[in-house]
Structure formats: C-alpha cells, structure tokens
Amino acid sequence: MELQIIENENRSTLLPIGKMCEITDYSELKTAVENLKSGKNAVVIDLSRVTFITSQGLGLFISMFKSFKKSGRKFILFNPRDDVGRTIEATGISSVIPLIRTEEELNKAATA
Numbered sequence: 001m002e003l004q005i006i007e008n009e010n011r012s013t014l015l016p017i018g019k020m021c022e023i024t025d026y027s028e029l030k031t032a033v034e035n036l037k038s039g040k041n042a043v044v045i046d047l048s049r050v051t052f053i054t055s056q057g058l059g060l061f062i063s064m065f066k067s068f069k070k071s072g073r074k075f076i077l078f079n080p081r082d083d084v085g086r087t088i089e090a091t092g093i094s095s096v097i098p099l100i101r102t103e104e105e106l107n108k109a110a111t112a
Helices: 023-034 055-070 082-091 103-111
Strands: 002-007 011-020 042-046 050-053 074-078
Touching: 002 023, 011 023, 023 055, 042 055, 042 103, 050 082, 055 074, 055 082, 074 103
Parallel strands: 011 042, 011 050, 042 074
Antiparallel strands: 002 011
C-alpha cells in the first residue's frame, strides 16, 4: 500500500492507495496518524483510492476514532469507493465515525 499525507491549516489528510489487507498496511497507517502534527483540528482518511479493506482495517479506524475523540480532535472517513463505502455502512461504523462523501461536507465537518 502506498500512503500520501496532505496537510492544510485545519486538517491532515491521509490518502492510502491500493488494498488495505496486510498487517503492514495497518501498521504504516497507524504510525502515520500517530506522527501527525497535534495542532490540526481533524484527521481525514481519504478512501477514494482504497480498493479493498478488511475487518482489521475497520477495527483500526474505530480505535483511531476513540483516540482522537478523547483528545478533542475529529477523525473522518472521506470519499470511499462504492464497494468500500457499502462495507463501512453495513458494519455500522458510519453511525459512529463520520463518513463524508463531498468536499463541501468535509470542509464543514473539519472546521465545525
């Protein structure tokens, strides 16, 4: 899995690319999130280029969400492909972690 990090004034966006199905993929993502600047209001995981995700990845998202919530920061899942989005919704994770599909909604959620 390839991982890009994009910083702007309000948020840090992580863009994983490819399948998220290996333990090393999740370790890399977790390490990247832990190393982000703490001054950002929100961390966004842009799922637009993720083609497959396992239950382990979904569990990692829940763990990250809880950690960020404790520190008063937002953790947002953004723009998943249809199949990945359906998986997130079917598990009920989207009722806990914001799952946002448009840039306009993302800007509002990240700054609110």
